[in-house]
Amino acid sequence: MESYDTLNVPGPIITSITRPFWDAAKRGELLLPFCDDCGQFFFYPRLHCPHCWSDRVGWKRGSGRGTVKSFSRIHRAGHFAWQPVTPYTLLLVRLEEGPTMLSQLASTPGVALAVGDPLRLRCVTVGKFTLPFFELDKSAG
Ligand SMILES: [Zn+2]
Numbered sequence: 644m645e646s647y648d649t650l651n652v653p654g655p656i657i658t659s660i661t662r663p664f665w666d667a668a669k670r671g672e673l674l675l676p677f678c679d680d681c682g683q684f685f686f687y688p689r690l691h692c693p694h695c696w697s698d699r700v701g702w703k704r705g706s707g708r709g710t711v712k713s714f715s716r717i718h719r720a721g722h723f724a725w726q727p728v729t730p731y732t733l734l735l736v737r738l739e740e741g742p743t744m745l746s747q748l749a750s751t752p753g754v755a756l757a758v759g760d761p762l763r764l765r766c767v768t769v770g771k772f773t774l775p776f777f778e779l780d781k782s783a784g
Pocket residue numbers: 678679680681682683692693694695696697
């Protein structure tokens with residue numbers, strides 16, 4: 644299997660709204676949007692809280708822990724740049740803070756995965772980007 648760091652992937656598209664999230668990933672952290680009015684986390688980043696429509700939103704550091712909500716093993720990449728690392732596993736992660744986040748399993752070929760399995764953040768260098776992937780958290784009970 645090829646290494647992720649040599650891939651020439653096209654994204655993500657980083658905007659002024661999402662930049663704190665991607666900068667945190669470079670530091671190995673998960674930064675999540677948080678509403679100062681209703682006190683709830685949400686994801687993806689946006690200017691208004693999807694729970695109460697407040698614009699008093701900011702960021703809080705997430706634990707980086709979650710569980711598998713769903714997953715899909717990808718054999719034919721959606722973009723050709725990802726084809727060298729197929730098969731890989733896309734994840735829907737149910738974050739400990741509540742929101743669901745689309746992510747990817749940090750490469751562990753052949754790993755058995757099930758809905759509900761514990762995950763922890765593992766940021767991975769993919770081409771020019773650092774992406775917040777997850778790996779199975781063997782330390783979690
Ligand atoms: Zn809110």
